Structures are given as C-alpha cells and as structure tokens.
Amino acid sequence: NFMLTQPHSVSESPGETVTISCTGSSGSIASNYVQWYQQRPGSAPTTVIYDDSQRPSGVPDRFSGSIDASSNSASLTISGLKTEDEADYYCQSYDSSGLVFGGGTKLTVL
Amino acid sequence: EVQLLESGGGLVQPGGSLRLSCAASGFTFSNYAMSWVRQAPGKGLDWVSSISGGGGATYYADSVKGRFTISRDNSKNTVYLLLSSLRAEDTAVYYCAKDFEDAYYGVDVWGQGTTVTVSS
Numbered sequence: 001n002f003m004l005t006q007p008h009s010v011s012e013s014p015g016e017t018v019t020i021s022c023t024g025s026s027g028s029i030a031s032n033y034v035q036w037y038q039q040r041p042g043s044a045p046t047t048v049i050y051d052d053s054q055r056p057s058g059v060p061d062r063f064s065g066s067i068d069a070s071s072n073s074a075s076l077t078i079s080g081l082k083t084e085d086e087a088d089y090y091c092q093s094y095d096s097s098g099l100v101f102g103g104g105t106k107l108t109v110l
Numbered sequence: 111e112v113q114l115l116e117s118g119g120g121l122v123q124p125g126g127s128l129r130l131s132c133a134a135s136g137f138t139f140s141n142y143a144m145s146w147v148r149q150a151p152g153k154g155l156d157w158v159s160s161i162s163g164g165g166g167a168t169y170y171a172d173s174v175k176g177r178f179t180i181s182r183d184n185s186k187n188t189v190y191l192l193l194s195s196l197r198a199e200d201t202a203v204y205y206c207a208k209d210f211e212d213a214y215y216g217v218d219v220w221g222q223g224t225t226v227t228v229s230s
Contacts, residue, residue: 099157
C-alpha cells in the first residue's frame with residue numbers, strides 16, 4: 001500500500017523558515033496531487049496547500065508547497081515563522097484505495 | 111460560507127452501532143464528494159470513507175469495510191456514516207469533510223468533528 005512518511009517533529013525560531021518533507025513509499029508522488037493540512041491543538045484541521053502548491057483563499061503566502069520528483073517527496077515551506085504557526089501538519093495524497101495521510105509533523109516555534 | 115456540522119457521536123459498547131450525520135451548507139452539495147476522516151486520541155488523521163456527489167460510488171478503508179456504511183441525502187444536504195460492530199480501536203474524533211470536486215482526492219473544508227467512544 002502507498003504510504004507517506006513525514007518527520008515526527010521540527011522546530012525553528014520565530015521569523016525563520018522551516019520546511020517539512022513528505023516522502024512517498026512507491027510510485028511517483030508527482031502522479032497525484034498532494035495536500036497539506038494544519039491542525040492546531042484542540043482544533044479541527046484546515047487546508048493550507050492543495051494541488052501540490054496552491055493556497056486556499058485566506059492562507060498567507062508565507063505558506064508554499066512543492067514537489068521534488070527526484071526524491072519522490074513533497075514539501076511544505078513556511079517562511080517568516082510566527083508563534084501561531086505552531087501546530088501539527090499532515091500531508092495527504094491518494095491512490096486507488098482512497099485518501100492516504102502522512103503520520104504528521106509537530107512544528108514547534110520557539 | 112461553507113459549513114459542515116457533525117452530530118451523532120457518543121459512548122457505545124463494543125459490538126454496538128451509531129449513526130453520524132453531517133449537515134452541509136454554503137455550497138451546491140450534490141456537486142461534491144464527501145469524506146469522513148477520523149483521529150484516534152493522540153494519533154494522526156486516518157481516512158475512513160468517501161462518497162461521490164450523486165451517492166452512486168462509495169469507498170472504504172480496509173479497517174472499516176463491511177462494518178461502516180456511508181450514504182448521503184442530497185435533498186437534505188446531509189451525509190451519514192453508519193458505524194456497526196464497533197471496536198475499541200474505532201474510538202476517535204470523526205471529521206466530516208468536503209472534497210475539492212466530485213472525486214476523492216483531497217479535503218477542501220473540514221467540520222469540527224464528533225467524538226465516538228467505544229467502551230464497556
């Protein structure tokens with residue numbers, strides 16, 4: 001089965017830039033769109049990136065997404081970090097069986 | 111504004127059943143696939159099931175296939191998830207989600223979730 005692997009945690013200081021990776025287990029991650037979701041403590045997830053690199057309205061342009069076919073991975077980059085960005089982030093794609101989520105990455109902004 | 115409001119969660123004994131509902135507003139409901147995603151306590155997001163806009167196609171995770179049933183009533187703008195033969199490992203917050211189009215590939219909008227606890 002297709003799987004997505006994320007680092008368990010990352011940390012960075014306010015104002016800095018952080019990148020969270022999401023690596024596909026098989027096939028080409030570029031074949032199907034990747035989405036990214038933010039989940040703050042005690043809240044429902046929200047969508048911050050869809051279709052690999054598109055931002056929903058209301059999501060600041062500090063959030064960007066990309067695909068690197070050579071490493072079969074997707075990335076979420078957050079620049080100008082703010083304390084409010086501290087959250088869990090999940091990548092997601094899909095295969096013939098359904099939606100597939102990465103295990104999630106806890107971002108600490110300290 | 112797109113809104114999704116889940117209801118129907120609660121405490122149920124192992125082997126029991128529960129029906130979750132999700133009332134949608136703010137978009138043309140029948141034009142979009144809908145999904146349910148769950149999150150066990152302290153764990154990550156886990157896809158459960160999806161249904162096409164017309165209701166004719168349904169999809170399930172292997173972990174719930176044969177036990178859960180997704181359905182929708184487009185006249186009521188509501189999607190349902192019937193949970194049967196419940197197990198302790200089904201304990202989770204269940205989120206209703208609107209897909210980007212009439213095909214499952216990603217979630218556009220999430221509900222606030224309803225909690226299901228399976229325990230004797």
